[in-house]
Amino acid sequence: MIEINNLTKSFGANLVWENVSLTIDDGETLAVIGKSGSGKSVLMKHLNVLLYPDAGEVLIDGLNIFEIRYAKLRRLRQRFGVLFQGAALFDSITAYENVAFPLRFFSDFNEDEINERVMESLELVNLADIGTKTPAELSGGMRKRVGLARAIVMKPDYLLYDEPTSGLDPQTSDEINDLIISMADTLDITSIVITHDMHSVLRVADKVAFLDQQKLSWYGTVDEMRKSDHKALHSFIIASEYTI
Amino acid sequence: MQLFVDVGRYCRLIYEAIRSSTEFGMYWKNIIIEMVKTGYDSLPIIILAGFFTGAVMTIQTSYQLVAGFIPPETIGSIVSQSLLIELAAVISALVLAGRVGARIATELGTMAVSEQIDALESMGFNSVTFLVMPRVLAGIFMFPVIYVAAAVAGMSGGLLSGYMTGAVPVADFMLGARQVFSPADVSFGVIKSFVFGYIITSISCYKGYFATGGAEGVGQATTQAAVLSCIYILVADFVLAFLLL
Amino acid sequence: MEPGLKKIQNEIKIGLTIVIALLIAIIGFRLMQDVPIFRPSLQLYTVFDRVDGISVGTSVYLSGVKIGSVNRVELAGPDSVRVVLNLSYTEGIPVGSRAYIESADLIGGKRVRIHHSGQDEMLPDGGYIEGVYDHGAFAELQSFAEDVKPDIQRSTGNLADVLSQIDEILKDGGKEDLRGTIATLSSSSRQIDRLLQERSADLEESIISLKHIMQNLDTLSTGRQSQLDDILENLETTSQELGVISRELGGVSSELHVMMQQINSGEGTLGRLIQDPSLYENLDSLAVNLKNISRKMEDEPGHFLKHMRLIEIF
Numbered sequence: 001m002i003e004i005n006n007l008t009k010s011f012g013a014n015l016v017w018e019n020v021s022l023t024i025d026d027g028e029t030l031a032v033i034g035k036s037g038s039g040k041s042v043l044m045k046h047l048n049v050l051l052y053p054d055a056g057e058v059l060i061d062g063l064n065i066f067e068i069r070y071a072k073l074r075r076l077r078q079r080f081g082v083l084f085q086g087a088a089l090f091d092s093i094t095a096y097e098n099v100a101f102p103l104r105f106f107s108d109f110n111e112d113e114i115n116e117r118v119m120e121s122l123e124l125v126n127l128a129d130i131g132t133k134t135p136a137e138l139s140g141g142m143r144k145r146v147g148l149a150r151a152i153v154m155k156p157d158y159l160l161y162d163e164p165t166s167g168l169d170p171q172t173s174d175e176i177n178d179l180i181i182s183m184a185d186t187l188d189i190t191s192i193v194i195t196h197d198m199h200s201v202l203r204v205a206d207k208v209a210f211l212d213q214q215k216l217s218w219y220g221t222v223d224e225m226r227k228s229d230h231k232a233l234h235s236f237i238i239a240s241e242y243t244i
Numbered sequence: 245m246q247l248f249v250d251v252g253r254y255c256r257l258i259y260e261a262i263r264s265s266t267e268f269g270m271y272w273k274n275i276i277i278e279m280v281k282t283g284y285d286s287l288p289i290i291i292l293a294g295f296f297t298g299a300v301m302t303i304q305t306s307y308q309l310v311a312g313f314i315p316p317e318t319i320g321s322i323v324s325q326s327l328l329i330e331l332a333a334v335i336s337a338l339v340l341a342g343r344v345g346a347r348i349a350t351e352l353g354t355m356a357v358s359e360q361i362d363a364l365e366s367m368g369f370n371s372v373t374f375l376v377m378p379r380v381l382a383g384i385f386m387f388p389v390i391y392v393a394a395a396v397a398g399m400s401g402g403l404l405s406g407y408m409t410g411a412v413p414v415a416d417f418m419l420g421a422r423q424v425f426s427p428a429d430v431s432f433g434v435i436k437s438f439v440f441g442y443i444i445t446s447i448s449c450y451k452g453y454f455a456t457g458g459a460e461g462v463g464q465a466t467t468q469a470a471v472l473s474c475i476y477i478l479v480a481d482f483v484l485a486f487l488l489l
Numbered sequence: 490m491e492p493g494l495k496k497i498q499n500e501i502k503i504g505l506t507i508v509i510a511l512l513i514a515i516i517g518f519r520l521m522q523d524v525p526i527f528r529p530s531l532q533l534y535t536v537f538d539r540v541d542g543i544s545v546g547t548s549v550y551l552s553g554v555k556i557g558s559v560n561r562v563e564l565a566g567p568d569s570v571r572v573v574l575n576l577s578y579t580e581g582i583p584v585g586s587r588a589y590i591e592s593a594d595l596i597g598g599k600r601v602r603i604h605h606s607g608q609d610e611m612l613p614d615g616g617y618i619e620g621v622y623d624h625g626a627f628a629e630l631q632s633f634a635e636d637v638k639p640d641i642q643r644s645t646g647n648l649a650d651v652l653s654q655i656d657e658i659l660k661d662g663g664k665e666d667l668r669g670t671i672a673t674l675s676s677s678s679r680q681i682d683r684l685l686q687e688r689s690a691d692l693e694e695s696i697i698s699l700k701h702i703m704q705n706l707d708t709l710s711t712g713r714q715s716q717l718d719d720i721l722e723n724l725e726t727t728s729q730e731l732g733v734i735s736r737e738l739g740g741v742s743s744e745l746h747v748m749m750q751q752i753n754s755g756e757g758t759l760g761r762l763i764q765d766p767s768l769y770e771n772l773d774s775l776a777v778n779l780k781n782i783s784r785k786m787e788d789e790p791g792h793f794l795k796h797m798r799l800i801e802i803f
Binding site for chain 2 (some may be wrong): 499500503507510513514517518522544548556632706757
C-alpha cells in the first residue's frame with residue numbers, strides 16, 4: 001500500500017503542486033490525469049524516489065521512502081517496474097538484451113534461467129519473436145511493449161506507466177490498454193498510470209486522481225468521476241473529445 | 245552564478261562516482277567496453293596524428309635551423325624532447341577531446357534526454373557508477389597508452405621524414421634524441437596524459453549526464469564538452485608545466 | 490555475434506593493447522638510453538675528477554668506433570664523479586685500459602674514449618676502468634686562443650688602421666708619386682751599382698789594408714794585454730752609448746709614424762719628398778763622400794783610427 005501525505009514539490013521558484021495526499025491500495029489501478037505540465041510525471045518520479053519532495057512523505061507499507069539510505073533505496077526501486085514515455089530502451093543492445101539487462105546485474109540466474117524469464121516476459125507482451133532486433137528497428141508500439149517486458153521482468157510489486165498510449169495510433173493504444181489490464185490481473189500488480197488519454201483511463205483505471213491548479217484537484221473512483229460535477233475535471237474530459 | 249552551480253554539480257558527480265566505486269566488480273564489463281572505445285578504437289587516429297606531428301616537426305625544425313654550424317643531431321634533440329614532454333600528450337588529448345569527449349557527451353546526453361538514465365536508476369542501478377565511473381577510469385587508464393602510441397608514432401614520423409627528405413640522417417636523429425632523453429620527461433608526459441584523460445572524460449560525462457532539452461540539448465552538450473575539454477587541457481598543461489618543471 | 494564471445498574479445502583487445510604499449514614503452518626506453526635491447530651488455534664503471542660535458546647517453550668510443558654510451562653519472566665525492574658505461578663490445582676491455590674524456594667537436598661536445606691497454610686479461614662485468622679527464626688538443630687550442638685573443642684583436646685593429654692609411658695615400662694621387670719614387674729609386678740603385686763597379690779596385694785595396702791591420706792587431710794583442718783591457722772598457726762605454734742611440738732610434742721610429750700620419754693628412758707626400766731632385770744630389774754627394782772617406786782611409790788610416798784611440802797601438 002502506498003500512502004502519499006501532503007506532498008509538495010517546486011523547481012526553483014516554480015511550484016509544481018502542493019499538499020497532494022492519496023492512498024493506493026494493493027492490486028488497484030490508479031490513473032493520474034491532468035494537462036501537460038500539471039506535474040503528473042513529477043508525481044510518479046517521487047514514488048520511486050527519482051525526485052525528492054520539498055515537503056510531505058510517501059509511505060510504502062508504512063516505510064517513509066525519502067528517509068532510507070541509498071543502498072536500501074536501490075532495492076526499493078526494484079519493487080517498481082517503470083514504463084517510460086519513450087520506453088527508454090538502451091539503444092546499443094538488442095530488445096532481448098534490454099529485457100535481460102536487470103536480470104544480468106541483479107539476479108543470480110544462469111543463462112538458461114535468464115532466457116526463460118525473458119521469454120516469459122516477452123510472451124506476456126506478445127513479442128516472443130523480436131529478440132534479436134535493436135530498439136531502432138522497432139515501431140513505437142513494439143518499443144513500449146519491450147519496455148513493459150523489461151519493467152515486469154524483475155517481478156515488481158508496482159508498475160508505473162508514464163503516458164503509455166501517447167504517440168500511438170488508437171488500435172495500438174488499445175493493445176497497450178489491454179496489456180495494462182492483463183498485467184494487473186495476471187501478475188496481481190498495483191499500477192499507477194500517468195495519462196491524459198480518457199479512453200485509456202476508462203478502460204484500465206479503478207481510481208482517478210486529477211492534478212490541476214497546482215494541487216490534487218479531484219480524487220475518486222471511475223464511477224464517481226462519471227457522476228462528478230467538478231468543473232475543471234468535466235472540461236478536461238470534454239476536451240479529450242470523449243463522452244462518458 | 246552558473247559557474248558555481250556547474251562546479252558544485254560537477255564535484256557532486258565525481259564524488260558520487262568515487263563513493264560508489266566499491267561496486268567496481270559489478271561494472272567491470274563497462275570499464276572494459278569503455279577502454280576499448282576510448283583507447284583501442286582511438287589508436288589509429290592517434291598514431292596518424294602523432295606520426296604527422298613528428299614528421300612535420302622534423303622538416304620544419306631543419307628548415308628553421310639553417311645555420312651551418314648547428315649539428316643535425318640538434319634537430320633530433322628538439323623533435324624528440326618536444327614530443328615526449330609536450331606534443332605527444334597534448335596533441336593526442338586535443339584530438340581525443342573531439343573524438344572521445346564528443347562520443348561520451350552524446351552517449352550520456354542521449355541517455356539523459358530519453359530517460360535511459362532514469363530507467364537505469366529505477367531499475368536499481370547507480371547511474372553515476374554505471375555510466376560515469378567506467379568512462380573516467382577508462383580515460384585515466386588508457387591515456388598513458390595513447391601517449392606511448394603518440395610518442396612512438398611521432399618519433400617514427402620524425403625519423404622517417406628526416407631520412408626521406410635528407411634533412412637529418414637516422415643516426416644523427418637518434419644521437420640527438422639520446423643526448424637529451426631523460427626518464428623524467430617521459431614521466432612528465434605520462435602524468436600529463438593521466439590528467440588529460442581525466443579532464444576529457446569527466447567533463448564530457450558531466451556535460452552529457454546533465455543534458456536537457458531533447459536532440460538540440462544533446463548537440464549543445466556535445467559541443468560544450470569538446471570545447472571545454474580543449475580549454476581545460478590547455479589550462480592543465482600550463483598548470484602542470486608550472487608545477488612540475 | 491555471441492554476446493559472451495564479444496566480451497572476451499573486448500578483454501583481449503584491451504589486454505593486448507596495454508601489454509603491447511608497455512612492451513613498446515620498455516623497448517623505446519632502452520633504445521633511447523642506448524641499452525642493447527636483447528643482448529646483455531658489458532657494464533664498467535670509472536671515476537673522473539670532473540665530467541664537464543658528459544651526460545647520460547654520451548657516446549663511448551674505442552679506436553674511433555662507437556661501442557656504447559654513458560648509462561649513469563653520479564657524484565661520488567666533492568672531487569670524484571662515478572660514471573657507469575654501457576658497452577656492447579663483445580671482445581671485452583682488457584685490464585689496465587683507460588677511459589678518457591675528450592672533446593668530440595669544436596662547439597664543446599665531449600665523448601668518452603677508451604684506450605686499449607693490450608693486455609690479455611679482460612675486465613669483468615661491473616669492473617673498474619681508470620678514468621682520465623683529457624683536456625685534449627682542441628681544449629689546449631681553445632685556452633691558447635683565449636690568451637692571445639686580446640693581442641690579436643689589437644693587432645687586427647692596427648692593421649686595419651695601416652691599411653686604411655695606405656688606402657688614403659693611394660687615393661690622393663699618391664699612386665703617381667709612388668710610381669715616380671720607384672722609378673727614381675731604381676735609377677739611384679743603378680747609379681750606386683755603377684759607382685761600386687768603378688771603385689771596386691779601391692774597395693778591394695781597402696779590404697786588404699783592413700786585413701793587414703787585423704793581422705797587426707792579432708800580433709799586438711798578445712803583447713799589449715793591459716791596453717786591450719782598456720780598449721774593451723772603452724768598447725763597453727761605447728755599447729752603453731749604443732743603447733742610448735737605439736732608444737733614440739725608437740724615438741725616430743715613432744717620428745716616422747707621425748710622418749706617416751702627416752703624409753696621410755697631406756702635409757707633403759712621400760712621393761714629393763723622394764721625387765725632389767735634391768735627394769738624388771744628396772745620394773750622389775753621399776757616394777762621393779764615401780769615396781773620399783775610403784780614399785782618406787787608404788791614405789792616412791791613423792787619422793780615423795786616432796779617434797778610437799787605437800792609434801796608440803801603432
